[in-house]
Amino acid sequence: MTSSPDDLEAMAQALEASGRYRVLRRLEAPRFALGSAIGQVRRGVILDLETTGLDPKTDEIIEIGMVPFDYDVGGQIVSVGAPCSRLRQPSKPIPPEITKVTGITDKMVQGQVIDPDEVAAFIDDAAVIIAHNAAFDRRFAERFCPGFVAKAWACSFTQIDWTGAGHESGKLAFLAAAYGFFHDGHRAHHDCLATLEILGAPLAGTDGTGLQALLIAARKATVRIFAEHSPFELKDVLKARGYRWNGEAGPSPRAWWIDVEAADLAAELDYLQAEIYRGEVHLPTRKISAFERFSERV
Numbered sequence: 001m002t003s004s005p006d007d008l009e010a011m012a013q014a015l016e017a018s019g020r021y022r023v024l025r026r027l028e029a030p031r032f033a034l035g036s037a038i039g040q041v042r043r044g045v046i047l048d049l050e051t052t053g054l055d056p057k058t059d060e061i062i063e064i065g066m067v068p069f070d071y072d073v074g075g076q077i078v079s080v081g082a083p084c085s086r087l088r089q090p091s092k093p094i095p096p097e098i099t100k101v102t103g104i105t106d107k108m109v110q111g112q113v114i115d116p117d118e119v120a121a122f123i124d125d126a127a128v129i130i131a132h133n134a135a136f137d138r139r140f141a142e143r144f145c146p147g148f149v150a151k152a153w154a155c156s157f158t159q160i161d162w163t164g165a166g167h168e169s170g171k172l173a174f175l176a177a178a179y180g181f182f183h184d185g186h187r188a189h190h191d192c193l194a195t196l197e198i199l200g201a202p203l204a205g206t207d208g209t210g211l212q213a214l215l216i217a218a219r220k221a222t223v224r225i226f227a228e229h230s231p232f233e234l235k236d237v238l239k240a241r242g243y244r245w246n247g248e249a250g251p252s253p254r255a256w257w258i259d260v261e262a263a264d265l266a267a268e269l270d271y272l273q274a275e276i277y278r279g280e281v282h283l284p285t286r287k288i289s290a291f292e293r294f295s296e297r298v
Contacts, residue, residue: 027181027193032200032209035076042127044069044211046192049137050102052090056139056296060090062104064114065188066122067196075212077200084122085189087112102186120147128152128218132172132195134294142295152290154218156195156210165204172198218290223265224298226284228255230276238276251297253284262287 003011015021046067053059068081089109099105123129129148131137134155141148162170167178173185175198184190199211206213226246227238235245235256243256260268265285273281292298 024180024182027183027197030080030197035078037072037078039073041070041072041078043125044071044128044130045123045126046196047129047131047137048188048191049140050104050188051140052094052098056143061088061140061144062090062109063087063188065192067192069196075215083189086114088114116145119145123147126151128154130154130156132157138294139296153294154214156199156214159217160210160213221262222259222288223262224257224259224286224288225268226253226255226257227272228253228283230256234276
């Protein structure tokens with residue numbers, strides 16, 4: 001006997017009402033309420049990539065997913081467009097560990113191509129690109145399609161205070177469960193839809209949604225401080241304070257670094273002089289906006 005969707009939902013609600021069960025619904029379409037546009041409407045694009053590995057210099061994109069949506073001046077989502085999902089055959093076989101995680105096989109991508117011009121056209125009118133790990137996705141995306149370089153980016157993983165909102169983790173699978181749904185994880189456009197579902201929902205501890213909090217964070221300019229030539233014996237102190245190590249030669253110094261809001265710059269420099277260098281020091285800094293953040297250019 002086949003139960004109707006209404007019957008299944010009634011059973012799920014009965015289980016939840018018992019207090020002994022939590023039921024996750026499969027995400028099939030956005031469940032959040034669309035708002036009525038107030039003021040100017042802008043386009044956002046949720047992006048997710050699946051790749052053959054972690055290094056954009058040697059690894060390749062094998063799947064791209066993008067979901068467009070429109071939002072108003074207050075950060076309300078007012079419409080959601082049709083997703084774009086494409087597979088791509090890499091120059092080498094897909095590593096088994098990648099297939100295990102993503103489910104993408106060499107047979108699935110055989111003969112498949114992602115057209116950079118099609119991608120560029122899809123994001124052409126986007127005011128912001130959102131990824132759930134923008135530090136990963138942006139580096140691959142910009143190498144594949146130059147259209148991503150000039151876009152503002154936001155990271156729904158690092159630029160929302162998920163701990164403050166009561167979540168143990170900001171990973172997508174953890175958040176999906178907390179928001180009461182499951183999806184086909186590690187497939188690009190499904191991850192995009194899951195990210196949008198979470199961003200469109202109210203964010204605990206705030207008066208708005210996750211998207212509204214994310215847009216506020218993304219619009220803030222930050223300053224990157226490079227603790228150049230810091231004492232080696234104090235590296236663990238810097239790490240505990242949130243500094244990260246840049247060991248690659250490039251546009252930025254090989255040094256421990258941290259991003260702070262502009263209003264906190266003077267206080268952080270005072271801390272470094274007093275606790276790390278124990279004297280006056282002039283350190284390199286760089287102002288960063290959403291147009292450079294998460295890219296290899298910083």
